[in-house]
Every structure is written in structure tokens, then in C-alpha cells.
Amino acid sequence: MDGNLEISLDKLPIKRLESIEENGVERYPSDSSYDEKRVSLIRRIDFAWALEDDEERERKKRQKKSSKDASATWQWQSMVENLQLAHQELSVIIDLINTVDANDAVTVAGMTRPKPLPNEVLSDLAVSAATKLQCYRQLGKYFKQSAKALEEQIAREARFYGALIRLQQNWKVKRQRLAAAASSSEGFIIDLFDNSLYDSAAMCRPSSLSTIRVDHDSAGMLAINLPPNSCRSLHFGFLGVHSADIPKELGKIRTRGSVEQCTREREKESMSDDEYIKETHTLLREVHQSIFDDQVFEMLNREAFNQSIGVNVTGIRENYLQLSIGQGNTLFISLVPSGKGDDQDAANTQDSESAIVPLDSFDNVKLEGKHGTSKRKWGFPNRTSCEIYLQQIVHEHAFVKAKDKPNLSGTRVSGQSGKDGPGLLGHFCLSLAHRIFSNRVLVELENVCRVPYLHLMTHPTWHSQTSSWTIFLKVPQSILHAESQSLKSDFQNMKDAVKSQFRTKVVVNDDRINVEGDGAPNVVSLFKRSSENISSVNKYECDLADLPVIILLQAASQVICWLHEEALMVGIKTNRDFLCLTFELEQGDTVSLVAHVNPEDIKGGIAWWLVMEDGSPDDWKLQMDMYDGASEYRKFLGHLTLDVLYSTLMDLVSLCGGGRNH
Amino acid sequence: MNKGTGAGTGPTAAAAAAAAQKQKTMMQRVETDIANIVDNFTQLVNVARVNDPPVRNSQESFMMEMRAARMVQAADSLLKLVSELKQTAIFSGFASLNDHVERRTTEFNQQAERTDQMLARIGEEAAASLKELESHYYSSAQRTPDTA
Numbered sequence: 001m002d003g004n005l006e007i008s009l010d011k012l013p014i015k016r017l018e019s020i021e022e023n024g025v026e027r028y029p030s031d032s033s034y035d036e037k038r039v040s041l042i043r044r045i046d047f048a049w050a051l052e053d054d055e056e057r058e059r060k061k062r063q064k065k066s067s068k069d070a071s072a073t074w075q076w077q078s079m080v081e082n083l084q085l086a087h088q089e090l091s092v093i094i095d096l097i098n099t100v101d102a103n104d105a106v107t108v109a110g111m112t113r114p115k116p117l118p119n120e121v122l123s124d125l126a127v128s129a130a131t132k133l134q135c136y137r138q139l140g141k142y143f144k145q146s147a148k149a150l151e152e153q154i155a156r157e158a159r160f161y162g163a164l165i166r167l168q169q170n171w172k173v174k175r176q177r178l179a180a181a182a183s184s185s186e187g188f189i190i191d192l193f194d195n196s197l198y199d200s201a202a203m204c205r206p207s208s209l210s211t212i213r214v215d216h217d218s219a220g221m222l223a224i225n226l227p228p229n230s231c232r233s234l235h236f237g238f239l240g241v242h243s244a245d246i247p248k249e250l251g252k253i254r255t256r257g258s259v260e261q262c263t264r265e266r267e268k269e270s271m272s273d274d275e276y277i278k279e280t281h282t283l284l285r286e287v288h289q290s291i292f293d294d295q296v297f298e299m300l301n302r303e304a305f306n307q308s309i310g311v312n313v314t315g316i317r318e319n320y321l322q323l324s325i326g327q328g329n330t331l332f333i334s335l336v337p338s339g340k341g342d343d344q345d346a347a348n349t350q351d352s353e354s355a356i357v358p359l360d361s362f363d364n365v366k367l368e369g370k371h372g373t374s375k376r377k378w379g380f381p382n383r384t385s386c387e388i389y390l391q392q393i394v395h396e397h398a399f400v401k402a403k404d405k406p407n408l409s410g411t412r413v414s415g416q417s418g419k420d421g422p423g424l425l426g427h428f429c430l431s432l433a434h435r436i437f438s439n440r441v442l443v444e445l446e447n448v449c450r451v452p453y454l455h456l457m458t459h460p461t462w463h464s465q466t467s468s469w470t471i472f473l474k475v476p477q478s479i480l481h482a483e484s485q486s487l488k489s490d491f492q493n494m495k496d497a498v499k500s501q502f503r504t505k506v507v508v509n510d511d512r513i514n515v516e517g518d519g520a521p522n523v524v525s526l527f528k529r530s531s532e533n534i535s536s537v538n539k540y541e542c543d544l545a546d547l548p549v550i551i552l553l554q555a556a557s558q559v560i561c562w563l564h565e566e567a568l569m570v571g572i573k574t575n576r577d578f579l580c581l582t583f584e585l586e587q588g589d590t591v592s593l594v595a596h597v598n599p600e601d602i603k604g605g606i607a608w609w610l611v612m613e614d615g616s617p618d619d620w621k622l623q624m625d626m627y628d629g630a631s632e633y634r635k636f637l638g639h640l641t642l643d644v645l646y647s648t649l650m651d652l653v654s655l656c657g658g659g660r661n662h
Numbered sequence: 663m664n665k666g667t668g669a670g671t672g673p674t675a676a677a678a679a680a681a682a683q684k685q686k687t688m689m690q691r692v693e694t695d696i697a698n699i700v701d702n703f704t705q706l707v708n709v710a711r712v713n714d715p716p717v718r719n720s721q722e723s724f725m726m727e728m729r730a731a732r733m734v735q736a737a738d739s740l741l742k743l744v745s746e747l748k749q750t751a752i753f754s755g756f757a758s759l760n761d762h763v764e765r766r767t768t769e770f771n772q773q774a775e776r777t778d779q780m781l782a783r784i785g786e787e788a789a790a791s792l793k794e795l796e797s798h799y800y801s802s803a804q805r806t807p808d809t810a
Contacts, residue, residue, distance in 0.1 A: 128712045128719050135723040139706070139730050146734040150741060157741075161748045168752060169762050175753055455800035460789045 008044070038103070045096070050089070057085070156220025159273060163222050164188065164214065166277050171284055173214075188214040190224070192288050209287050221273070224280055229337035231290035232319070234297060236387045238380050239322065239330040290338065296394045297321075297335050303425040310426035310433070323425075325433040326511070329380075333390070379439035381432065390428055397424050430510060431464035437511045438467040440544060445469055445506065448551045451604045453559075453642050465510050473502040473555055475562045476642055502558035504551060513542050517554040548599035553579070556595035556606050559642070563593065563649050572653045581649075583656045589614045591652060593645075604639040610648075611635075691743055698736040702729040 019027045032040070061078070074080075116124070164173060167190065176187040193210035209230060217223035237243070271279070297319070304313050304321055315322030319335040442458075449456040449471065459468040504517035516539045542550050556579050564576040567583075575582040579595040594609045601607065611634050640648065706729050709722040799805065 124714075124716070125712065128714075128716055131716070131719055131723070132710070132712050135726055136710070139726055142727075142730055143734070146737070150734075150737060153741065157745055157748070161745075161752065165752055168759070170766070173752065175749065449800065450805065452805075455797070457796055458789075458792055460785065460792075462785065 006046075038100075042100070050092075054085075057081070152220075159220055160216065160222050163273065163277050163280070167222075167280065167284075170281060174211075188222075190214060190284065192284070192291055209291055212284070212287065221276065222280075224283060226283070226287065231286055231338040232293060232335040233290060233338045234293040234387055234391065235334045235336045236390065237332055237383055239332055241380050242383055286338070292391070292395070293335065295398075296391060297333065299394060300333060300390075300425050303423045306423060308423040308426040310430040311423075312429075323429060325429045325436075327433065327437065329433065329436055331386075331429075331432065379436045379443070381435045381439070386432060389431070393424055393428060427464070434465045434467070434508070434510050437544070438508050441467070441506070441508050441513060441547065442469070444544065444547050445471065445551065448548050448555075448599065448605055450602070451552075451555065451606055451639075454555055467508045469506045471504040471506065471551060471555065473504075473558050473562075475500055475502070476646065502555075502562070504554045504558075506547075506551070513544065513547055515540055515542060515547070515550055515554065517558070548605070549597060552597035552599060552605040556597055559606070559645065560593075560595060562642075563645065566646065566649055567653060570650075570653055572656055583652050585656060587614070591655065593648065593652065601639075606639065608637040608640050608645070608648075609634060610637055688743060688747075692740065695736040695740045695743075699733050702733045702736075705729050 015028050017026055018029050021027065167173060172191040174189050174191050176189055190212045191210065192212065209226075212224055212226070215223045215225055301321060304311055304316075304323065310325070312324040312326075313321065314324045314330060315332075320332065321334070322330060322332045324330050445456055448454065453473055453475075455472040455474060457470045457472060459470060461468050502518060504515065507514045507516070516537055518537045538554070540550075560576055560579060560581050563581050564574055567574045567581070572583065575584075579597075580592050582590050582592040584590055590613045592611045592613070594611050596607045596609055597605055598607065599605050613633070637648070706726055709726060713719055713722070
């Protein structure tokens with residue numbers, strides 16, 4: 001609307017004379033009805049101004065179109081103007097309708113839509129079609145997105161369930177019924193608890209690691225997340241030899257597996273599903289082993305306080321048990337977390353080298369002077385083998401009790417009721433104590449066998465608490481064989497063939513040494529002063545300190561015995577004492593071959609002396625005072641081999657024979 | 663379904679009935695979902711006609727969105743059903759599981775026996791080697807001198 005206001009004037013509402021007839025009757029216009037009045041009022045509304053505005057707009061539009069190139073117009077400008085005009089018209093019409101309705105005299109009878117033009121019909125149709133098409137396109141996008149999401153979900157589930165099925169073939173997979181949704185895949189757990197290992201009376205509580213939750217990772221694959229350092233492993237060592245604080249050696253897979261858990265997720269994308277499942281199997285196996293080590297430690301703890309033989313607890317801490325196994329040896333068993341950091345690796349390496357190099361006892365003894373290692377490492381078995389042994393006997397004990405497997409060898413623990421004999425821990429301690437002791441015995445025996453004609457032979461007993469060796473003294477075969485063949489009967493040949501070597505058997509049971517040797521004269525024959533029972537066997541026990549001396553004495557007596565036989569074979573009568581072979585010369589003189597044993601002698605433990613005695617007892621003391629290495633009455637012969645001894649014997653025999661002949 | 667037939671020797675009547683009921687329920691769910699999808703898709707296709715009043719087109723567009731959502735929901739429900747079936751297969755496939763476990767047990771027992779035999783053999787060979795080495799060592803003219 002513009003500023004000019006147009007005013008229309010209505011006639012006054014008085015009745016005006018319309019006409020007068022000839023007879024003088026006045027005719028007035030009839031009164032219009034109420035409706036007619038309203039209609040007339042409506043008709044008086046002038047829409048000319050709107051029409052004029054339309055025409056002006058049309059003109060302007062044409063002008064704008066002509067100047068379209070000159071000025072940059074917004075492409076929707078005309079549409080906006082049309083909409084604005086339409087809005088104005090609609091406002092006017094609505095106002096009018098409201099005004100009409102406000103006056104009760106006139107109401108809107110009806111509004112009919114003007115018949116649309118064909119182009120309007122088609123454009124409406126086109127708009128509707130385009131709208132519907134757009135709607136369908138949006139639906140299509142929605143369906144594609146949904147399909148893609150569902151496919152991804154299927155793929156994720158396929159990976160997850162495929163992995164779960166493969167895990168289920170080796171592990172016990174259970175479903176948690178309390179999961180939020182029935183089909184939720186987070187409701188799985190892996191149960192590593194093996195109740196067949198437990199005695200019902202033992203009441204072992206399951207480890208916190210027994211149930212492991214199966215989670216999803218970001219890619220939908222199953223993931224098993226364990227808290228760091230949750231896995232623990234058994235750690236064994238000898239106090240003073242191995243450190244109790246340094247964890248496992250580098251060679252253990254479990255250390256590596258636990259440490260690298262945090263990097264597993266980052267590397268997961270580069271791994272195939274197969275490799276990932278293998279890693280998961282490995283991780284579960286580590287947890288399983290950790291649970292087993294926990295069980296072992298718990299069982300050992302219980303046994304440690306059951307007062308069984310061989311067990312002497314000297315220290316206890318959390319996850320740490322210290323036991324004394326006798327002879328000043330102490331061992332410790334502890335549980336340490338498997339996943340230690342890299343800064344421990346150097347210490348690990350050093351410890352592993354120092355723990356592994358002294359593999360067995362005798363190496364340590366030889367290296368003692370060179371490396372200055374502690375003497376306490378002497379005789380200690382390998383730590384890893386002890387751990388394996390401990391785990392093995394516990395494992396077998398548990399399964400033997402549970403499944404009644406038969407015992408196959410002497411290394412298995414037998415009679416393990418724990419009531420009469422030693423329990424598992426006792427057996428383990430006794431076995432270790434025996435192992436240490438037997439290593440020391442072996443060192444002594446090897447020192448003894450520096451004597452050239454002594455041969456040591458080990459007899460594996462395959463028993464954890466028994467060790468056995470035999471020391472052979474092999475006399476020269478050729479001499480016996482040549483001498484005996486022509487002179488002796490077949491029976492004697494056989495007998496002499498048997499006596500080509502003398503044996504001394506050393507058996508160690510726990511820490512008791514039994515020595516059994518043949519060839520030495522027994523006490524009875526000594527009294528009888530005869531050479532009978534030369535094949536008698538002596539048996540006696542001794543301790544470690546006396547063992548070398550006893551072995552050397554036994555060997556020396558066997559040599560004497562052999563020489564005595566040889567002398568008899570050539571027809572010379574000799575007297576045999578324990579370590580002395582005496583030849584009688586003329587006029588009551590005697591010459592003796594005497595053995596002297598000395599375990600500390602590095603050239604060989606048995607040395608020989610030649611002692612001459614004349615028949616006169618009075619000069620004997622004088623001769624003793626004249627002791628000298630080069631004395632004519634006592635001569636030190638040195639460490640002689642058997643050949644040389646035999647030659648010496650023959651010389652003495654010829655001396656005896658020559659003297660007699662004179 | 664495996665539960666009814668593969669549950670081992672002599673499933674109880676209650677377990678068999680429960681399994682049959684579960685199977686029936688699942689089949690119903692499958693049918694419902696499939697019918698849902700088909701029905702909604704049919705309706706979607708039917709409203710492809712362009713009507714004169716644009717109001718009706720708007721109304722139909724809302725309806726199409728609703729039916730599409732229902733279709734996707736039904737598809738999701740079917741997938742959940744498949745997951746349930748997979749879980750059931752995992753936890754109810756006793757026959758195959760037991761077979762597998764027995765096979766593995768046999769394998770491991772055999773492996774344990776072989777390991778025992780191998781260890782025994784190693785022990786015997788070690789003993790034989792030790793005996794031979796000892797005899798060679800103590801027969802040799804020169805033995806390693808001991809250093810003190």
C-alpha cells in the first residue's frame with residue numbers, strides 16, 4: 001500500500017424518494033435484506049490498487065530482464081518477490097475473511113480453488129514426483145548404510161565366533177548368563193580351573209586368574225586382557241648361590257609373552273587371525289602355567305608345615321619359602337611375577353650365565369681357583385632342572401592321585417600318602433640333598449682315580465636318592481694270561497680271568513656311603529695268616545672325609561693281593577699283610593713292598609716303598625733312625641704303574657730265588 | 663537344531679521338550695521377521711505412485727521412512743537370531759566337542775608316552791655314552807691333570 005489514502009463517501013442511510021406516481025403515491029426503494037447489504041459492501045472493496053501493483057511489477061520485471069546482463073541478480077530473486085506478493089494477497093484475503101466472519105451478517109459461503117492451468121498441474125506433478133524420487137533415494141542410501149553396517153557386524157561376529165570356536169577346542173569356554181543381552185558376545189569366559197588336580201580335602205582356592213573374560217577389541221576380534229604382572233612363575237634357587245630377587249631367565253617364553261602384552265594391540269593389525277589365535281593360545285597357556293605354579297607353591301607351603309621327613313623350614317615370607325636340606329645347604333622357592341621390565345634383562349642375562357655355567361659340581365671345583373667362585377656353589381645341581389623336577393613330581397602326584405596312573409620308574413614318587421614317609425616336598429628336599437652329596441662324592445672319587453690304574457665307572461641308578469659307582473683296578477691282562485695258560489687248569493684259568501680286575505663299589509643312599517670291595521683280605525683270613533678267601537668282599541660305611549683314604553686303601557690292598565697271586569703263581573711264597581707284601585730272604589732277612597696311600601698326593605694317591613729288614617730285631621730301631629729316601633733299608637720307589645710293580649715283583653722273586661740257590 | 667538330537671545318550675523328556683519349544687520359537691521369530699521385511703517392502707513399492715495432493719506425498723514419505731526402519735530392525739533381529747544360533751552351536755555341539763577332546767587327549771597321551779620313551783632312550787644313550795667316555799678317558803695314557 002502506498003501513502004495515498006483514498007476515501008470513498010457513502011450516501012446517508014435515509015430513504016430517498018425514488019418516484020411519485022400520478023396519483024400522488026410515493027414510491028420508495030424497497031429495503032434490501034441484510035444479505036444484500038453485506039454483498040453490496042463487499043462489492044465496494046476495490047482491488048484496483050492490487051491490479052495496478054501487478055502491472056507495475058510486470059513492467060519492472062521486463063526492465064530487469066532487459067538489464068539482466070548489466071547487473072548480477074540473484075537467481076531466486078523473482079521467486080522471492082512472487083512469494084512475497086502471494087503472501088501479501090493471502091494476508092489481505094485472510095483479513096477480509098476474518099472481517100467478514102467477525103460480522104455475523106455475512107459469512108463466507110465457500111471457497112473454490114481456481115482451476116489450475118495445465119502448466120501448473122504439470123509443475124505440481126513434477127515437484128511431487130521429484131519429492132518422491134528424493135524420498136526413495138534417501139531410503140536407498142539408508143538401506144545401503146544399514147546393509148554396510150550389518151555386513152560389518154556379520155564380519156566382526158564371524159571373526160569373533162570363529163576365533164572362539166577355535167579356542168574352545170583347547171580351552172573351556174563358558175557363557176555368562178548374567179550378560180546384558182542374550183546375544184551379547186561379551187558374555188563369554190574361559191575357565192582355566194582344573195578341579196581334577198585337587199584333592200577334596202585339600203580345599204585349594206581357585207586362583208584369581210582361573211576365569212578369564214573374553215572381550216572385544218576395537219576391530220571386533222576377541223581379546224583377552226590381563227592385568228600386568230598377574231602371571232607368576234615358580235622361582236627356585238640355592239641360598240647364597242642364586243639370588244632370590246631376580247626373576248626368570250630370558251630364555252623363558254612366559255616372560256616375553258607377558259611383557260609384550262601391551263604391544264600386542266598395536267601389532268594386531270599386522271597379524272593374521274591365525275597368528276593372533278596362536279598368540280592367544282600362548283597367552284592362555286602362560287596363564288595356565290601360572291595357575292599351576294600357584295598350585296605347586298600352595299601345595300609346598302602346606303607340606304612344609306606338616307612335619308615331614310627331610311623338610312626344615314628356615315624362613316617364610318609372602319610368596320617365599322626357605323628350607324634347609326642339611327649339610328649347610330639351604331634352598332628357596334618363591335613365586336615371582338613373570339612380566340618384569342627390560343631393565344632387568346641385563347641382570348637376568350648375568351644371572352642366567354652365572355647360574356647355568358656352573359652346571360654341575362665338578363666344574364665348579366675345577367674353576368674355583370681360577371674364577372674365585374664361592375665354594376658354596378660346589379655340588380649344586382642346575383636350578384632349572386630342579387624347578388622342572390619339582391613341577392614334575394607335583395604334577396605326577398596330583399594326576400596319580402586323581403587318575404591312578406601306574407608308577408613307571410623309580411624316579412616317580414612312591415608311597416606318597418604323606419603319613420609314613422616323606423611327602424612331596426620331603427622327597428624333593430631329600431633328592432636334592434642326595435644330588436649335592438653325590439656330586440661331592442663324585443669329585444672325591446675322581447680325585448682318587450688320578451691313580452693311573454684305577455678306572456671309575458658310573459652306574460646310573462635312575463633313582464633320585466641312590467647313586468652308584470664302581471672303581472676298577474685292572475691288572476695287566478697279558479701277564480696273567482701268558483703265565484697262567486701253561487700252568488693252570490681250565491678252572492683256574494677261568495678263576496684268574498675273573499680276577500683280571502678288582503672292583504670297589506661305592507653306593508650312596510641319601511647321605512650314607514657304602515663301600516664294597518673285593519680282593520682285600522678279610523679279618524678272619526688275616527688272623528689265620530692265610531691267603532684264603534681272597535675273593536671275599538668287604539662292606540663298610542664311611543663318611544665323605546674318609547672316602548678317598550678308604551678307596552685308596554682298598555685299591556692298594558687289591559694291588560698287594562694281585563702281586564701276592566702273581567708271586568704264588570711263580571712259586572714264591574710270600575706273606576701278605578694289608579698293605580705289605582713280604583718276601584723272605586736267606587738268614588731271616590725280609591724285603592717288603594709297602595704301599596703308602598695319601599689322598600692329597602697330586603701325582604697319584606698310592607706310592608710304594610721297599611723296606612728291607614734283617615732278622616735281627618735289635619738293629620731294627622737303628623735302621624729306622626737312619627730313615628732316608630735313599631737308605632739301603634728303606635727305599636722310596638715312587639708312584640709305580642702295575643707293569644713296573646710286576647717287574648719289581650719279578651726282581652724280588654729272582655732275588656728270593658737267587659738267594660735260595662746260593 | 664543339535665540340542666534335541668545331539669545332547670548325548672538319552673536326553674530327558676524335559677530337555678527335549680525345551681529344545682523343541684526353543685526351536686519352534688526361533689522358527690516363529692524367523693517367519694515374523696521375514697514377513698515383516700516382505701510386507702514393509704511391498705508397502706514401500708506400493709506408495710511409489712505420485713498423488714495429486716502433495717500432503718499425501720509428505721504423508722507417504724514419512725510412512726516410507728518408518729517402513730524402512732522397520733525393515734532394518736527386522737534384519738537386525740534376524741542377525742541376532744543367527745548369533746544366538748552360533749552360540750548354541752558353540753555350547754551345544756557336545757558330540758563334536760567330546761570327539762575333539764578325546765582325540766586331543768589321545769594325542770597328548772601318545773605324545774607323553776613318546777616323550778617318556780624318548781627321555782628313557784636319552785637316558786640310556788647318555789649312560790652308554792658316559793660309560794664309553796669314561797672307559798676311553800681312564801684308558802688313555804694321559805688324563806687331564808688336576809690343578810689346585
